[in-house]
Amino acid sequence: MLSYVALKVIWWVLVGVLLIGFAIMDGHDMGVGTLLPFVGKGDVERRVVINSVAPHWDGNQVWFITAGGAIFAAWPAVYATAFSGFYWAMLAVLWSLFFRPVGFDYRSKINNQVWRKTWDIGLFIGGFVPPVIFGVAFGNLLEGVPFHFDENLMPYYTGTFWALLNPFALVCGLVSSAMITCHGAVYLSHRTEGDIQRRAKMAATVFGLVALVLFAVAGVWLAMGIDGYTITSALNPGELPNPLGKTVAQTPGAWLENYHRMPIAMAVPALAFVAGLGAIALVRSGRTLLGFVASSLMLAGIIGTAGVSMFPFVMPSSSDPTSSLTVWDSTSSHLTLNIMFWAAVIFVPIIIFYTRWAYNVMSGKVTVDYIVKNQDTLY
Amino acid sequence: MISNQLVDLSRLQFAATALYHFLFVPLTLGMTWILVIMESVYVMTNKPVYRDMTKFWGKLFGINFALGVTTGITMEFQFGTNWAYYSHYVGDIFGAPLAIEGLMAFFLESTFIGLFFFGWGRLPKAQHLMVTILMAIGTNLSALWILIANGWMQNPVGSDFSYVTMRMEMTDFWAVLFNPVAQAKFVHTVSAGYVTGSMFVLSISSWYLLKGRHIEIARRSFRIAAAFGFAAACSAIVLGDESGYTVGDAQQSKIAAMEAMWHTEPAPAPLTLIADIDEKNQKNDWQIDMPYVLGIIGTRSLDKQLPGIIEIKAKNRERIVNGIDAVKTLEALRADPNNDALKAKFATEKADLGYGLLLRKYVSNMDDVTPAIIDQAVNDTVPHVAPLFWGFRAMVGLGFSFFFLFGSALYASIRGNFEKKKWLLKWALLWLPFPWIACELGWFVAEYGRQPWTIFGVLPTHMSVSALSVGSLYGSIAGFLGFYTVLLVVEMYLMIKFARLGPVSHDHH
Numbered sequence: 050m051l052s053y054v055a056l057k058v059i060w061w062v063l064v065g066v067l068l069i070g071f072a073i074m075d076g077h078d079m080g081v082g083t084l085l086p087f088v089g090k091g092d093v094e095r096r097v098v099i100n101s102v103a104p105h106w107d108g109n110q111v112w113f114i115t116a117g118g119a120i121f122a123a124w125p126a127v128y129a130t131a132f133s134g135f136y137w138a139m140l141a142v143l144w145s146l147f148f149r150p151v152g153f154d155y156r157s158k159i160n161n162q163v164w165r166k167t168w169d170i171g172l173f174i175g176g177f178v179p180p181v182i183f184g185v186a187f188g189n190l191l192e193g194v195p196f197h198f199d200e201n202l203m204p205y206y207t208g209t210f211w212a213l214l215n216p217f218a219l220v221c222g223l224v225s226s227a228m229i230t231c232h233g234a235v236y237l238s239h240r241t242e243g244d245i246q247r248r249a250k251m252a253a254t255v256f257g258l259v260a261l262v263l264f265a266v267a268g269v270w271l272a273m274g275i276d277g278y279t280i281t282s283a284l285n286p287g288e289l290p291n292p293l294g295k296t297v298a299q300t301p302g303a304w305l306e307n308y309h310r311m312p313i314a315m316a317v318p319a320l321a322f323v324a325g326l327g328a329i330a331l332v333r334s335g336r337t338l339l340g341f342v343a344s345s346l347m348l349a350g351i352i353g354t355a356g357v358s359m360f361p362f363v364m365p366s367s368s369d370p371t372s373s374l375t376v377w378d379s380t381s382s383h384l385t386l387n388i389m390f391w392a393a394v395i396f397v398p399i400i401i402f403y404t405r406w407a408y409n410v411m412s413g414k415v416t417v418d419y420i421v422k423n424q425d426t427l428y
Numbered sequence: 429m430i431s432n433q434l435v436d437l438s439r440l441q442f443a444a445t446a447l448y449h450f451l452f453v454p455l456t457l458g459m460t461w462i463l464v465i466m467e468s469v470y471v472m473t474n475k476p477v478y479r480d481m482t483k484f485w486g487k488l489f490g491i492n493f494a495l496g497v498t499t500g501i502t503m504e505f506q507f508g509t510n511w512a513y514y515s516h517y518v519g520d521i522f523g524a525p526l527a528i529e530g531l532m533a534f535f536l537e538s539t540f541i542g543l544f545f546f547g548w549g550r551l552p553k554a555q556h557l558m559v560t561i562l563m564a565i566g567t568n569l570s571a572l573w574i575l576i577a578n579g580w581m582q583n584p585v586g587s588d589f590s591y592v593t594m595r596m597e598m599t600d601f602w603a604v605l606f607n608p609v610a611q612a613k614f615v616h617t618v619s620a621g622y623v624t625g626s627m628f629v630l631s632i633s634s635w636y637l638l639k640g641r642h643i644e645i646a647r648r649s650f651r652i653a654a655a656f657g658f659a660a661a662c663s664a665i666v667l668g669d670e671s672g673y674t675v676g677d678a679q680q681s682k683i684a685a686m687e688a689m690w691h692t693e694p695a696p697a698p699l700t701l702i703a704d705i706d707e708k709n710q711k712n713d714w715q716i717d718m719p720y721v722l723g724i725i726g727t728r729s730l731d732k733q734l735p736g737i738i739e740i741k742a743k744n745r746e747r748i749v750n751g752i753d754a755v756k757t758l759e760a761l762r763a764d765p766n767n768d769a770l771k772a773k774f775a776t777e778k779a780d781l782g783y784g785l786l787l788r789k790y791v792s793n794m795d796d797v798t799p800a801i802i803d804q805a806v807n808d809t810v811p812h813v814a815p816l817f818w819g820f821r822a823m824v825g826l827g828f829s830f831f832f833l834f835g836s837a838l839y840a841s842i843r844g845n846f847e848k849k850k851w852l853l854k855w856a857l858l859w860l861p862f863p864w865i866a867c868e869l870g871w872f873v874a875e876y877g878r879q880p881w882t883i884f885g886v887l888p889t890h891m892s893v894s895a896l897s898v899g900s901l902y903g904s905i906a907g908f909l910g911f912y913t914v915l916l917v918v919e920m921y922l923m924i925k926f927a928r929l930g931p932v933s934h935d936h937h
Contacts, residue, residue, distance in 0.1 A: 104546040107497060108539035115530030117504050122527040125519025125595070132508025132515075133894035139509050140904055147498050147911055151918065154494035158922060200762065202594045203513050205895050289592045381520040382590075382597040389524060396531035400539075407539050410550050425932075426548075 054286045056386040060123045061376045065356050067119050071112035072348045078106040080233015082176020088248040096420045101240040103428040104411045122389050126379040134196050134206030138182050145178035157428050184225025187355050188218030193367030220267050227260035235344040239337035242414050257329045277303025278365040290378040297370035304358040317357050321350025437901035438510050438893040445502050448912050452496035454867045458625015459489040460564035471557045481645050484931035491922050514882050514892035521587050521598045522577050529573030537566030572614050579610025583678035584883050591761050609678050612671040619664035623830050624863035626657025631860035632927050634853035642930045654837035661830040681810045682877035684737045686820045688813050691736035696723025705814045737810050744809040751784025752794050753777050782886040789890040811879040819873045826866040
């Protein structure tokens with residue numbers, strides 16, 4: 050069995066992998082959903098847009114479900130504290146996701162424009178709202194969240210829902226929305242042709258640039274205006290996890306510490322910019338598949354930046370810093386981390402293998418002609 | 429302190445969303461295999477009618493599956509949103525099967541369901557059949573993992589409490605995996621799903637036969653559903669019995685309440701068919717028994733006794749009294765974690781820790797416990813008898829009705845005269861809703877019967893919730909009810925529309 054400390058670090062990486070996997074896979078479906086009312090003019094064009102993701106969105110959504118399950122298994126304290134604390138934000142995510150399974154499956158089963166346009170709005174909500182809320186949630190994590198544990202380790206969130214919607218967090222929400230929309234646009238420009246592809250390429254450019262500009266703004270804001278957190282007591286990362294067993298202080302510039310200590314970590318935010326600009330250039334020159342790889346790397350860079358800046362913190366507490374959750378004290382037991390590590394090592398490659406096969410089977414452009422010929426069986 | 433109202437509302441929301449989710453799951457479990465059977469016949473015989481059958485039933489399956497996915501999203505996150513202390517306290521064990529369910533099962537079913545619908549014409553026949561089979565395996569694996577998680581709630585094996593982390597921790601993954609309660613629940617639950625899928629196909633096919641429409645597809649579908657449904661009904665009954673056996677071992681209070689068995693009966697105990705239950709005075713005014721049957725089912729022996737409710741409560745009283753000491757020692761140990769004497773003391777007491785925690789519903793400080801409070805906590809340890817007693821009987825009665833219906837349908841389809849038997853076709857049509865009712869009753873008996881615990885003997889329900897405001901709960905329950913009502917109306921509308929429409933000929937260009 051790997052050492053407890055190693056597994057704690059590995060699980061920080063694996064949660065990151067699952068979140069990035071979620072952003073890449075489910076993210077492009079959500080980006081497509083966000084763009085649906087704008088790049089598809091008329092019913093047939095909208096069906097082209099929908100059918101570019103129709104065979105895959107359900108499998109891709111499992112990245113979200115599995116990331117939730119993995120956080121439950123690996124970081125039960127985070128799962129308990131974050132989802133109960135962000136109660137209404139989480140419900141808003143769940144409820145907007147409700148529109149997708151039914152929206153995809155039911156929309157084209159009835160040939161009525163009001164019915165179909167209503168589901169298009171539903172698919173837009175299901176694509177647009179979750180990335181915004183995830184971004185806002187990350188913004189709040191970076192600022193610290195007002196919560197504490199009692200002596201039995203029951204978590205109490207003492208903020209309000211509206212306090213989550215503060216200016217910095219909203220900027221993070223916009224970064225998230227723009228990057229996901231850009232990513233969806235890149236995917237669309239790979240899978241479509243003609244007018245839809247032209248609009249998608251335009252959207253990829255615009256939202257890619259917006260994402261990078263806002264990412265830079267958020268970065269400067271974080272460096273200048275947001276106090277980070279540091280562990281001030283002696284640290285023994287191999288100990289049994291006890292979130293109350295340490296002291297924590299809020300200090301200006303603490304979120305830059307990891308970059309001072311390990312300058313190579315600067316490669317993560319740099320990757321976001323390089324890959325983002327690369328994605329735009331590649332898509333505009335018609336190399337859309339490479340563009341998709343590049344925009345995926347941009348997502349990895351942006352999400353990774355949040356993770357690297359905060360390490361080892363996962364969910365710092367602004368009202369009771371001692372209660373902050375870190376990778377050392379919010380994990381499950383040594384045995385569970387080990388079992389889940391092997392489960393991930395075995396299954397993630399298998400999943401990637403058959404997902405790739407599924408995309409291969411369905412490869413090629415989705416065209417207006419294809420929709421018209423198969424209008425009773427396609428979404 | 430957590431208010432009773434918050435706990436009740438949290439339970440209401442979980443029960444409502446879980447029962448609602450469970451309207452769609454059993455049909456999915458059964459339909460995937462029925463689709464596999466139909467498509468296998470198509471691949472083997474090359475007759476296009478079986479391809480059309482697969483596509484037609486697949487379309488109805490898809491309408492159902494969409495809501496299964498929608499309502500399933502809620503379940504994955506609701507432990508965190510509404511059961512935060514539960515998630516902290518048992519996430520180390522309970523989270524693992526949930527995460528593995530995602531990795532092993534959800535990805536499989538959700539990836540291949542896309543190819544099931546969109547892969548026709550793109551995949552060679554045999555490969556498409558393989559896709560359908562993988563989808564069915566994924567669906568059934570997800571039932572396995574969620575029932576491993578649920579089985580651990582009923583019978584928490586392979587784990588131990590840690591005073592440092594203030595939670596249960598896994599000590600033996602294989603014990604959690606091969607928990608006999610989980611295995612029994614899995615086979616019984618998937619069998620119930622196969623009955624549901626078979627009834628769905630049998631009923632709608634019967635309706636076509638009564639109307640004289642889509643005869644070619646209806647006749648073949650009827651036969652497949654009759655055979656698969658009969659096997660499933662037999663297995664649900666036999667493996668339900670297996671489930672009773674393990675419940676008897678792990679959860680005596682559940683079986684005693686299910687049977688309204690107030691006193692320990694001399695072995696082998698009789699099975700009570702019906703009874704007039706007087707919950708207040710802890711007795712039945714009258715009852716009709718079948719001698720020996722319960723003892724044999726519940727203990728697999730003629731000489732082992734099953735304890736009655738009054739005896740169970742007496743034993744629980746001792747455990748609650750011991751549990752007070754366990755809670756006090758734990759508090760002292762948390763304040764002084766390096767005290768070896770306390771560690772040793774706690775090690776001897778912690779088996780009853782959960783029973784001590786039952787008192788937290790009434791007091792936060794164990795010094796405030798009075799004999800009256802202990803009485804209340806003791807009474808809590810056995811759930812209300814009447815709903816379990818009658819819920820269980822209704823489920824079993826329905827189970828036998830499915831056995832007879834599918835038995836008759838199978839017999840008639842072997843004789844080849846089922847199309848002329850109007851009474852059989854009408855019975856099948858009329859019986860369409862009952863598998864769902866039986867499934868929901870089964871869920872109710874299993875989970876309500878577990879009260880007052882979320883983790884039996886370990887964590888009381890009362891302590892498991894998130895510290896939310898009552899107002900938040902009212903808001904979220906209203907939201908769920910609103911969404912789920914609209915979704916159900918839309919789903920039923922589409923289901924009925926496409927069932928009425930029947931297999932349309934767009935596939936025969």
